[in-house]
Amino acid sequence: MENGMEELETFISEWEACDARDAFLTFRQTLQSVNGVALGFKARPGITYSLRGSHPGQQGRELFALIDVIDDDPEQRWLSVCFYDDLVTDAQEQGDWVPQGLMGEDARCFNVDEADEDLVAYVSARISEAGVNATK
Numbered sequence: 001m002e003n004g005m006e007e008l009e010t011f012i013s014e015w016e017a018c019d020a021r022d023a024f025l026t027f028r029q030t031l032q033s034v035n036g037v038a039l040g041f042k043a044r045p046g047i048t049y050s051l052r053g054s055h056p057g058q059q060g061r062e063l064f065a066l067i068d069v070i071d072d073d074p075e076q077r078w079l080s081v082c083f084y085d086d087l088v089t090d091a092q093e094q095g096d097w098v099p100q101g102l103m104g105e106d107a108r109c110f111n112v113d114e115a116d117e118d119l120v121a122y123v124s125a126r127i128s129e130a131g132v133n134a135t136k
Contacts, residue, residue, distance in 0.1 A: 004041030011041075011049055019115040020069065020077045023123075027051075027067050027081060030124040034131030046071055053127070055134045062103060064134035065127050078113035081123050087130040094122055 015021050031037060031053045040052040040063075053065040064087055068080045085097060085106040094110055101107035110123045 005039060007043055008041040008051065011043060020079055020113060023079055023112045023120050024067065024069060026120055026124060027127060030127045031065060031067065034128060037131060053131065057135045064130045066102060078111060080109050080111055082107045082109040083126060083130045087133040088126045089129065092122060094119060
């Protein structure tokens with residue numbers, strides 16, 4: 001199994017069903033569908049649980065997508081999905097531009113904390129877009 005994937009499966013199995021969990025599972029599935037993706041998972045209970053997507057051929061960057069489960073209140077978890085700003089478009093202006101927000105580079109981050117099918121689909125499309133652009 002890839003880096004931390006067993007720990008990821010344990011985390012998901014212990015996470016009670018909620019809107020954020022459903023969105024996370026959708027994002028994970030989208031990330032897994034990116035051609036050549038390598039997944040990593042890092043747990044920091046009480047802070048974040050981070051699913052990271054990277055490409056072996058990616059130049060100079062550790063990842064292209066970071067899906068964080070924000071765990072400051074485990075009863076009210078929410079998601080922050082971030083990309084390097086130059087890897088995604090945001091025509092609907094749903095994300096926040098975060099200067100030096102991802103590994104010291106400018107980022108585009110999307111917060112998901114409710115059942116919003118349109119937003120989940122929009123962010124999923126950004127995951128796919130970032131995966132394609134990461135190796136260009």
